[in-house]
Structure formats: C-alpha cells, structure tokens
Amino acid sequence: EAGVAQSPRYKIIEKRQSVAFWCNPISGHATLYWYQQILGQGPKLLIQFQNNGVVDDSQLPKDRFSAERLKGVDSTLKIQPAKLEDSAVYLCASSFSFDRGSGYTFGSGTRLTVV
C-alpha cells in the first residue's frame, strides 16, 4: 500500500512569514495526526482528526497554527506568523484503528527552518 505522503520535504522561511504543509494519509485511514518533532526530542502531538472532525487540538498553538481536513482525506497544517522556535520537523501520521494493533504510519515529514 502507498504510504503517507507529505510535502514539501524542506522549507526555509523568515520569521513572521506564513507556511503550509500538506498531508495525504493512507487510503482508508480515518484518523490523521500532525506531530511536531524538535531536534533531539520525541514527536509532540499537535492535532488529531477523525474523518473531517477535530478530536484533540489541546496542544495546538491556536494563535498561530491552524489545520483542516475538509473532505476527511488529505489535510493542511498552517503556521502564520512563524517564530524561530517553530523550527522543527512536522510529521503527519495516520492510523486505521488501535484495535487492529497496526500503530501509526508516519510520512517522511517536512523540515521547517525559520530564520
């Protein structure tokens, strides 16, 4: 099966600019997640979607971050305006169900550098 697709792979922007990341999950996976991974740390959950609804966005900095999954398939994460501390890898993941024991499938991520 095809994996989780993410684009772009790399992005360099200046602080206060805006940026958007795109994710296409594995076909049939209802749950989609965006994680932020700062260098040397574990991934941190930003937002979780079930189909096109938000299940958990408690750790999303809503003053600058937004995400949508309008048709319940692909998703976009946006940062506006970016800060230096937003430099990280943004990982998208999808899963079918925890009951299936299949875990998450992660995309290759987008490495964001804010200068």
Next chain:
Amino acid sequence: GQQVMQIPQYQHVQEGEDFTTYCNSSTTLSNIQWYKQRPGGHPVFLIQLVKSGEVKKQKRLTFQFGEAKKNSSLHITATQTTDVGTYFCAGYRGGGADGLTFGKGTHLIIQP
C-alpha cells in the same frame, strides 16, 4: 497531562553487545507502542503491547509491558550496525480522544 519518560537518553555499545531501553508513564496506559527512527528518517512502527505483563519478541528484539501497565522495556540481543537509531516508546491512554504521547527516545550508537 500525561508524561512518558525514557532512559537512558543515549547508549553507546560495541557491536554484538546487548541493549535495553526503559519507558515509564505517569498514568496507566491502554497500550504502549514502540517506534524506531533512523537518523534523518521518520518513526517506524515496531510493535504494540496491550496486555498487562505481555512479552513479545521480534527476532533479536524483546518487548515487555509491565504488570501495572505503566512501564515497558525494549531489549536488543547482540546488536548489529543496522540497529542504529532512536527508539521511542509511545503511550496511549485509551478512549480515542487523544493520540499517542511519545517519550524523548533512546539514541543507540553502535561502535563496530
């Protein structure tokens, strides 16, 4: 909020030696998952443990879930250079309302 702690942060071993990483959750978990991330790569799912006291093996890797479902360990026997990477545990509290909480990972460095 839920916290997942892993030790050690770094582990240097000679090729052929064994390796163990430990994971501790601040809350009781519904299940725990383990992921491996190669340098420059993304996390790749290894295994999920669900039952109290569960032990699972994948070739040279042995995974354990504690009786209280708050801790876990990953043991690699006779490490090889292909084992290099960061091993993350990730805890799931259940209910579907939140995603996995990842630990900071253990970076395994192998000297040939």
